Amino acid sequence: xxxxxxxxxxxxxxxxxxxxxxxxxxxxxxxxxxxxxxxxxxxxxxxxxxxxxxxxxxxxxxxxxxxxxxxxxxxxxxxxxxxxxxxxxxxxxxxxxxxxxxxxxxxxxxxxxxxxxxxxxxxxxxxxxxxxxxxxxxxxxxxxxxxxxxxxxxxxxxxxxxxxxxxxxxxxxxxxxxxxxxxxxxxxxxxxxxxxxxxxxxxxxxxxxxxxxxxxxxxxxxxxxxxxxxxxxxxxxx
Amino acid sequence: xxxxxxxxxxxxxxxxxxxxxxxxxxxxxxxxxxxxxxxxxxxxxxxxxxxxxxxxxxxxxxxxxxxxxxxxxxxxxxxxxxxxxxxxxxxxxxxxxxxxxxxxxxxxxxxxxxxxxxxxxxxxxxxxxxxxxxxxxxxxxxxxxxxxxxxxxxxxxxxxxxxxxxxxxxxxxxxxxxxxxxxxxxxxx
Numbered sequence: 001x002x003x004x005x006x007x008x009x010x011x012x013x014x015x016x017x018x019x020x021x022x023x024x025x026x027x028x029x030x031x032x033x034x035x036x037x038x039x040x041x042x043x044x045x046x047x048x049x050x051x052x053x054x055x056x057x058x059x060x061x062x063x064x065x066x067x068x069x070x071x072x073x074x075x076x077x078x079x080x081x082x083x084x085x086x087x088x089x090x091x092x093x094x095x096x097x098x099x100x101x102x103x104x105x106x107x108x109x110x111x112x113x114x115x116x117x118x119x120x121x122x123x124x125x126x127x128x129x130x131x132x133x134x135x136x137x138x139x140x141x142x143x144x145x146x147x148x149x150x151x152x153x154x155x156x157x158x159x160x161x162x163x164x165x166x167x168x169x170x171x172x173x174x175x176x177x178x179x180x181x182x183x184x185x186x187x188x189x190x191x192x193x194x195x196x197x198x199x200x201x202x203x204x205x206x207x208x209x210x211x212x213x214x215x216x217x218x219x220x221x222x223x224x225x226x227x228x229x230x231x232x233x234x235x236x237x238x
Numbered sequence: 239x240x241x242x243x244x245x246x247x248x249x250x251x252x253x254x255x256x257x258x259x260x261x262x263x264x265x266x267x268x269x270x271x272x273x274x275x276x277x278x279x280x281x282x283x284x285x286x287x288x289x290x291x292x293x294x295x296x297x298x299x300x301x302x303x304x305x306x307x308x309x310x311x312x313x314x315x316x317x318x319x320x321x322x323x324x325x326x327x328x329x330x331x332x333x334x335x336x337x338x339x340x341x342x343x344x345x346x347x348x349x350x351x352x353x354x355x356x357x358x359x360x361x362x363x364x365x366x367x368x369x370x371x372x373x374x375x376x377x378x379x380x381x382x383x384x385x386x387x388x389x390x391x392x393x394x395x396x397x398x399x400x401x402x403x404x405x406x407x408x409x410x411x412x413x414x415x416x417x418x419x420x421x422x423x424x425x426x427x
Contacts, residue, residue: 027365050324
């Protein structure tokens with residue numbers, strides 16, 4: 001099985017993904033598996049997956065600016081896009097969970113020791129279901145960059161974490177959405193762990209004047225492509 | 239143009255409020271007559287527990303049926319309102335996670351084979367740029383484990399054993415070793 005695994009190193013689908021071991025990101029050194037990954041045949045065990053109905057999501061869960069009495073500080077933004085499979089088919093009624101730092105670059109988390117202010121009006125967590133076209137929409141605050149201890153003077157580019165289920169166990173994806181033109185990209189080993197430049201660009205949202213609402217909020221578009229239940233177009237070309 | 243997949247990025251250290259705000263670690267209520275506890279610890283390559291990991295499980299019901307519309311076989315289906323087949327647990331300061339569930343039935347494999355009862359597992363953590371996928375098999379299923387197409391595809395018996403839980407007096411223990419000599423067997427995504 002190990003040999004079959006190495007045959008697939010050149011699979012374009014895998015090429016888009018970061019490796020487990022990326023030494024510049026120090027935490028991978030003791031957490032990346034070293035033994036070859038086994039092949040898992042496609043069966044009901046991975047072509048099925050959990051579904052979360054409308055009961056799982058509250059009406060205001062996709063608006064991170066309205067979870068408290070007052071409005072959070074920072075630049076109000078709208079983040080929207082489509083979730084599709086590798087054929088461009090919409091992924092419907094699928095749960096998206098997001099979390100992020102506040103506008104000062106601080107998370108509400110006991111382990112975040114960055115000396116930047118917490119915002120009593122911002123928790124930084126939201127969720128929603130995609131609609132029949134696979135679209136989702138969040139209203140939030142543009143997160144700030146923040147320092148971390150990976151290397152000397154290390155800063156994460158501003159980003160929003162997204163967790164998606166798609167339609168099957170094999171569609172599961174956790175990723176990060178970045179903002180266009182961030183000068184920290186070239187210094188960030190997590191962003192750089194995706195070695196293919198085109199694939200890296202797919203993690204950067206685009207400013208979208210159509211989504212932008214006058215006198216109210218800037219709009220960013222971020223489309224997401226998940227593995228489908230079954231074969232992907234690229235797998236067919238093998 | 240064919241849409242290309244979105245790359246994976248690490249879950250990072252700060253996901254707890256967003257992903258673990260609701261407790262999804264109990265797939266059945268504690269009074270369920272066949273409720274079974276599965277516990278384990280996630281270890282890194284130095285043998286230290288990983289206190290900031292998240293483990294998700296996905297499994298069939300006791301009849302071997304997935305709560306998913308594409309599993310349209312006629313096996314009896316639990317009410318999807320009461321058994322979703324999905325669970326999520328964070329790890330605590332000692333790297334420990336825990337689920338309360340029922341043992342799934344056997345499910346079909348590829349090309350007419352039958353798979354031994356098993357639970358699909360995803361592991362997320364800071365330092366994992368992509369999540370890891372593994373499986374929990376059951377120690378009381380020696381014969382069906384021996385015939386299982388996925389288990390038997392692993393040639394090294396010690397490596398294969400990393401996928402079989404240990405029965406510790408009614409509680410099943412399934413530790414996850416991310417790296418090292420006793421590394422758990424993981425599958426390609």
